[in-house]
Amino acid sequence: MKRICKLLITTILFTNIVHIYPHAMLININSNSGENPILVDKIIREKTSFINIDVEIPQIVGLSNKEKEKDINSDILDWTNLWIKDAKDTSEKFKPNIPYEMQARYILTNDKYILSFFIDYYQFSGGAHGITTRNTYNINIKDGNEVLLKDLFEEGYDYKTFINEEIRRQISKNPEYYFTGKEGFNGISEDQSFYIKDGKLIIHFPYYKIAPYVTGMPQFEINYEIKM
Known part of the structure; x- marks a missing residue:
């Protein structure tokens, strides 16, 4: 069955x-297994002649496995920083008349037993429309492992x-x-x-x-x- x-x-x-x-x-x-972990905002905002950056990504606080917590938070921040850097480098190279738009927001969808959330990264670099990349995360609250x-x-x-x-x-x-x-x-x-x-x-x-x-x-x- x-x-x-x-x-x-x-x-x-x-x-x-x-x-x-x-x-x-x-x-x-x-x-x-303890209190449920929470997500806190990590805010990155910057504005130049060629790009507008408005980013709010999550950082986890409260996992019992602090090493896993640190690794996950670092992965999120590293991915975000690389995404921003690539767009900034491109904007400075091409110097667009209309500034690039970079925006990120996250949504927590579950916080019992499995911490589940996603981050939407929106980027407009000209053309007919922008594009959103969604990164999903599912973490076992008890041990901090990826599910x-x-x-x-x-x-x-x-x-x-x-x-x-x-x-x-x-x-x-x-x-x-x-x-x-x-x-x-x-x-x-x-x-x-x-x-x-x-x-x-x-x-x-x-x-x-x-x-x-x-x-x-x-x-x-x-x-x-x-x-x-």
């Missing part, structure tokens, strides 16, 4: 799942087939919004981008990955209560 994820978010969701799927198995999560998509499911469960079939089902409702063939959806990857919100798994794809720009960044809500 197919099994559901082993990392679920709340006791309420646990009750619903067990009622619908009596065979569901959950990981043993220690709810007494991968496979970690949400029982070992040995074919989670890729389950998710792929659900995404194809949702795409089939509006196929005109997506690319087809090799350019379209051909299955999730090992390092698939995702986040958790309201007890559900949200699978995320960047601009142009499986759909044209007008479709936006495709996202697919995977409800663990779907009967398969």
Whole structure:
């Protein structure tokens, strides 16, 4: 029988799942692992003749594993600084008449057992429109380790087939919004981008990955209560 994820978010969701799927198995999560960590703002603002930078990124405070906390915060800050540097170097090289726009904001989507959030990095460097890059983060609050998509499911469960079939089902409702063939959806990857919100798994794809720009960044809500 197919099994559901082993990392679920709340006791309420646990009750619903067990009622619908009596065979569901959950990981043993220690709810007494301490206070939930929080996200605090790291603000970077700068304005020149060629670029406007307005950045608010998160830094984690309160993980019990301080080394992991430091590493994650450094990764976020390093990625952001490199993103800014590349744009600044380009703006100073080309000296655009209309300044480049750089903006970053983040959203916390879950803070129980798994700290889940994403950062949207928007950049306009001329042309018809800007582009947003979304970086997602999922962290086990208990040990500070990154949570991968496979970690949400029982070992040995074919989670890729389950998710792929659900995404194809949702795409089939509006196929005109997506690319087809090799350019379209051909299955999730090992390092698939995702986040958790309201007890559900949200699978995320960047601009142009499986759909044209007008479709936006495709996202697919995977409800663990779907009967398969």
